[in-house]
Amino acid sequence: MHAAGLAAPAGTPRLPSKRRVPVSQPGMADPHQFFDDTSSAPTRGYGGQPSPGGLGYPSPSSSHEAPFLADPMSNMAMAYGSSLAAHGKELVDKNIDRFIPVTKLKYYFAVDTVYVGKKLGLLVFPYLHQDWEVQYQQDTPVAPRFDINAPDLYIPAMAFITYILVAGLALGTQDRFSPDLLGLQASSALAWLTLEVVAILLSLYLVTVNTDLTTIDLVAFLGYKYVGMIGGVLVGLLFGKIGYYLVLGWCCVSIFVFMIRTLRLKILAQAAAEGVPVRGARNQLRMYLTMAVAAAQPLLMYWLTFHLVR
Amino acid sequence: MRDLKAVGKKFMHVLYPRKSNALLRDWDLWGPLILCVTLALMLQKSSVDGEKDGGPQFAEVFVVVWFGAVTITLNSKLLGGNISFFQSLCVLGYCILPLTVAMLICRLVLLAGQGPINFMIRLFVVAVMFAWSVIASTAFLADSQPPNRKALAVYPVFLFYFVISWMILTFTP
Numbered sequence: 382m383h384a385a386g387l388a389a390p391a392g393t394p395r396l397p398s399k400r401r402v403p404v405s406q407p408g409m410a411d412p413h414q415f416f417d418d419t420s421s422a423p424t425r426g427y428g429g430q431p432s433p434g435g436l437g438y439p440s441p442s443s444s445h446e447a448p449f450l451a452d453p454m455s456n457m458a459m460a461y462g463s464s465l466a467a468h469g470k471e472l473v474d475k476n477i478d479r480f481i482p483v484t485k486l487k488y489y490f491a492v493d494t495v496y497v498g499k500k501l502g503l504l505v506f507p508y509l510h511q512d513w514e515v516q517y518q519q520d521t522p523v524a525p526r527f528d529i530n531a532p533d534l535y536i537p538a539m540a541f542i543t544y545i546l547v548a549g550l551a552l553g554t555q556d557r558f559s560p561d562l563l564g565l566q567a568s569s570a571l572a573w574l575t576l577e578v579v580a581i582l583l584s585l586y587l588v589t590v591n592t593d594l595t596t597i598d599l600v601a602f603l604g605y606k607y608v609g610m611i612g613g614v615l616v617g618l619l620f621g622k623i624g625y626y627l628v629l630g631w632c633c634v635s636i637f638v639f640m641i642r643t644l645r646l647k648i649l650a651q652a653a654a655e656g657v658p659v660r661g662a663r664n665q666l667r668m669y670l671t672m673a674v675a676a677a678q679p680l681l682m683y684w685l686t687f688h689l690v691r
Numbered sequence: 692m693r694d695l696k697a698v699g700k701k702f703m704h705v706l707y708p709r710k711s712n713a714l715l716r717d718w719d720l721w722g723p724l725i726l727c728v729t730l731a732l733m734l735q736k737s738s739v740d741g742e743k744d745g746g747p748q749f750a751e752v753f754v755v756v757w758f759g760a761v762t763i764t765l766n767s768k769l770l771g772g773n774i775s776f777f778q779s780l781c782v783l784g785y786c787i788l789p790l791t792v793a794m795l796i797c798r799l800v801l802l803a804g805q806g807p808i809n810f811m812i813r814l815f816v817v818a819v820m821f822a823w824s825v826i827a828s829t830a831f832l833a834d835s836q837p838p839n840r841k842a843l844a845v846y847p848v849f850l851f852y853f854v855i856s857w858m859i860l861t862f863t864p
Contacts, residue, residue, distance in 0.1 A: 493839040535770070539846060546854060553707040553861065561751070625847070 482497050482597075489534035489597060491524040500536060504608050505632060507639040513646055530643075534597065537604020544570065544607045549613050551689040554618060570685060577603050577681070581674055585648070588666050594647045602643060606636050606678045610686050617690035625690045633679035640675035698722045698835045705827050706719050715778050715831060723784020724793050727756050730855075734862055752858070754786040759851040760784060767832065767844050774835035783851070790852065793820035796861050801864055813860060821856040825849055 498560050504512055515530045516523045525533040549563045578599055585592065609632025617625025698721050716810045731752035764779040795811045828848050 431724070486769060487771070492764075493845065494842045495839065497843060535766075538766070542847070543850060546850060550857070553857075578860060 416457055481495050481556055485597065486534065488524060489532065489578055489601060491526050492535045492638075493526050494528060495534070496526055496538060500533070501608060503529065504536075504605055504639060505612070505635050507635055507642065510541050510642075513642050515646075523669075532598050532601035534601050534604070537601055537607065540607035540611060541570065541574075541604060544611050544614075548689055551614055551618055573681060573685065574600070574603060577677065584670055584673075590648055590667055590670075592647050594644075598647075602640065603678075605639070606632075606682050609633065609636050610682050613682070614686050614689050622690060625686075629682065629686065633682055636678050636682070637675050641671060644674060646670045693813065694719070694721060698725070701785050702788060705788050715774070717779035718775075718778045719796075720777070720781060720784065723756075723760075723781065725785065726784060726787045730756070730787065730791050730794060733791075733798060734858060736841065755858075756784075757789070759854065763847045763851055763854060765837065768845055768848050770836060770840055772801060772832075772835040772844060774832065779832065782828055782831045783848070786824045786831075786852075787855065789820040789823040789827070790817075790855050790859060793817050793856075794862075797859060797862065798864070817856050817860045821852055824852045 513530055516528045521530055522528075525531040528585060545563060545567045548566045552562055578596065581599060581603075582596065585594070609629065612632055613625050613629035616628040648671050697719060701719075701722055718821050731749045734752055735749065760774055760780050760783040760823060763783060767774060767779055768776070793816050800809060800812055800816075803809065819822065824844075825848060829845050833845060836844045
């Protein structure tokens with residue numbers, strides 16, 4: 382498993398032996414840099430190297446470097462092997478984008494500490510915030526770092542993980558803990574989230590609303606309720622049921638208001654979003670949908686936490 | 692032998708966290724594997740009655756450690772850090788060393804019987820080692836993020852070591 386600076390591409394088959402040839406070649410500037418990590422500064426192309434460095438690939442005769450590399454057949458084998466690795470890595474990089482939209486995900490993680498702090502504050506106290514519109518910059522929404530109204534995935538992801546851990550903690554203090562319960566909590570919370578997302582997407586489709594609410598946006602919005610849940614459970618652990626109900630009640634109302642104000646801009650037509658009540662069956666239907674989504678949040682918050690606080 | 696020396700050198704780097712690139716540049720996963728196996732073995736309950744006491748099974752410790760490390764690495768990369776996948780795994784794995792030492796000490800302390808004083812000692816030891824782990828890994832990982840995002844990358848690390856400390860603290864043979 383030892384490799385200095387070798388970023389093993391996931392798609393290439395692992396060669397059986399794990400021994401590495403220790404090499405310091407004349408003519409190679411820094412043998413450790415042959416397979417550069419793509420995350421650090423400039424990567425040298427894999428296929429661009431004319432001579433193989435003899436790194437990372439096992440050889441039957443591992444201890445004699447000079448005669449081994451003077452053999453032209455193994456030179457060719459090395460070159461072929463390294464080009465295979467490069468090809469494999471390109472293939473993986475190209476195809477992973479089809480399943481997990483990495484570049485799109487990066488947008489949702491373009492956050493910084495100030496944004497996270499302000500957003501958390503907004504989640505528990507959305508009453509004073511005036512402008513809920515996401516700023517755009519030439520047709521693309523601005524990164525969350527620059528606009529507090531933009532959805533992000535960092536807070537929901539961290540809140541979800543913290544919720545599972547806090548749930549484990551709560552069960553542990555009641556002596557009902559066992560490690561597989563953590564997995565059970567995790568999968569049940571994930572199942573509810575998936576169900577929510579599917580239900581909302583289905584209803585959006587049925588109501589035929591033209592909205593720029595993408596699936597990832599929806600996941601982000603639905604993940605914000607975990608923040609309130611964590612707060613409720615933690616306070617419930619410290620101060621008992623009264624504290625739990627108080628904090629959970631506050632967070633339920635806040636998340637209800639937050640969701641309504643955010644989704645109103647996304648789902649309702651522009652006129653209605655500005656506060657002008659527009660009569661018409663379609664808009665009414667959309668309003669009901671928004672209220673239903675927002676009302677589902679407190680219900681789920683209670684459902685997923687009440688068994689943790691006794 | 693060379694690998695062993697490299698692993699030993701990295702252990703030293705974790706114990707005395709200084710700004711050095713040795714852990715990052717020449718990553719290897721032997722150290723984390725050894726530490727993980729040791730921790731999982733020591734967290735086994737000596738339950739001969741076969742009843743499920745709720746102690747973590749060997750596989751569960753493994754899964755928690757490795758999935759936790761993978762999640763933190765993914766988070767760090769998505770936040771835009773310039774650290775590679777395996778380098779991050781390497782750092783996180785090596786920084787479990789203080790907690791493994793805490794586990795050893797806890798096991799020794801538990802030989803003297805259980806009680807509130809016993810618990811306070813164990814709590815203190817685990818807390819100190821937890822802080823050490825977090826500081827050590829932060830010293831390596833925080834540098835890969837720009838300053839306005841350091842706290843965001845450190846938070847999951849904190850959670851990760853907290854879970855491991857919790858498993859160690861609640862262990863009773």
